[in-house]
Amino acid sequence: MIEDHLRKLKLRAELSEAECRAITGLFVETRRARAHETLIREGQELSHSLLLVEGWLGRAKDLRRGQRGILEVHVPGDFADLHGFTLKQLDHDVIALADSKVAIAPHDRIRALLERFPRLARLYWLMTNIDAAIQREWTLSLARRPALARVAHLFCELFVRLSTIERAAPDGFDFPLSQSQLSECVGLTPVHVNRTLQDLRSQELIRLESRRLTILDRDRLFALAEFDPGYLYLRRLV
Amino acid sequence: MIEDHLRKLKLRAELSEAECRAITGLFVETRRARAHETLIREGQELSHSLLLVEGWLGRAKDLRRGQRGILEVHVPGDFADLHGFTLKQLDHDVIALADSKVAIAPHDRIRALLERFPRLARLYWLMTNIDAAIQREWTLSLARRPALARVAHLFCELFVRLSTIERAAPDGFDFPLSQSQLSECVGLTPVHVNRTLQDLRSQELIRLESRRLTILDRDRLFALAEFDPGYLYLRRLV
DNA sequence: CGCGGTGTTGAGACCTGTCAAGACGTGTGG
């Protein structure tokens, strides 16, 4: 059930059988969430963390005037709020972007695990840093990439992240977000995202229909987005 | 020399005398850097981390066409690249935004410290998470706040962060960045930042002259920026 | 059958960027 998570960890560190079993033992139950459901609210006291098993989650923050930003998206194998373990409460909401399944890890079990395996504490710290690197790249996108490159860059990133958990085909992946949700990820309006997608389609870079994204020309898409996967740190580090 | 750093940590955790001494023992030497100097380059192999003692540093990433984004700024007491300890190399540059002084902590000393004081490992993980929360707020700013609120929000954040290390007066602080550097922080052009600052001045919210920022009406500035310091986690957490 | 969410299109407004020029202060070399 949490193979995706172990796969993600093993990309960066060697894991022993005992460690894998201990990590698996973190989770007490699973629950389902429907698209648009809010799983965790900003400021809420937390006693457990959520691992995404199936579906898509996002971190969201609201402003006045109904404006919302989605600040990061999670794919299966990601902890959505491991930072809640140290922060005790979050500065953002965690929302389901599509129908999803999450596994619940109580904080006291996480604490016990990290005390027993200090090496894993180091590894999860590393994963936090990789999360932050992704966040930085999103920040750069918003600061400096125009709409077209910004959307393209998100597709490139998701393609690579999904590939590492073997949820991407060579030429694309299932992408269940609506254009409206996508607009919240890239800091644009839904109308402009629609026009940007048409632009990407007319340049024969992608297809996007019935919630499946097909990448027609990966090299040109990567180039347009100035995508360099270095910031994902897809290599052994521990 | 590293009192600012200890002050920052003590805001979030109780520290024993032994822990303080051990942290102080992390640093082998200091060095100076001139404004605009690049201290660490993206991709460079790292064997030590830098604590900012005096001055201003920033994390920067470049794109083609000479576009650059500054993704986070550091004030005294901040580790600029503690994530380099786990990541081994960075996905961004670390640059001096003003003349600065940094203290150098070799990674093997950091490793020894965290093995001896596992509680500090937890604390530095927490600090990483607070860093990430700041990054999220910047992302939100870029995604959803218009130029005026974006600049205002940065000033609010810096005012609070500098206050916690007692480097802000009740009504402002020294702010050595040029308008061009500021524009790289907020994802605008220098020309537009200039006009935005004039707007803030004409609304009698701030003064900014000879590298000193004066906040004339804190409440209105906070309201304009929709600034809520919750994301800085200025409270005991460990 | 009607409804809400989604995707699409058009026209116009607004925010931000581009390009160009000049003012000012500072440091440097003659």
Place this chain on the structure above:
DNA sequence: CCACACGTCTTGACAGGTCTCAACACCGCG
């Protein structure tokens, strides 16, 4: 002491990217 280069701040005119508002088509679902 002056001349000069350089970075910074400022201003204007204009271009361009993105947003707003409005309308309509489509679809799945109750």
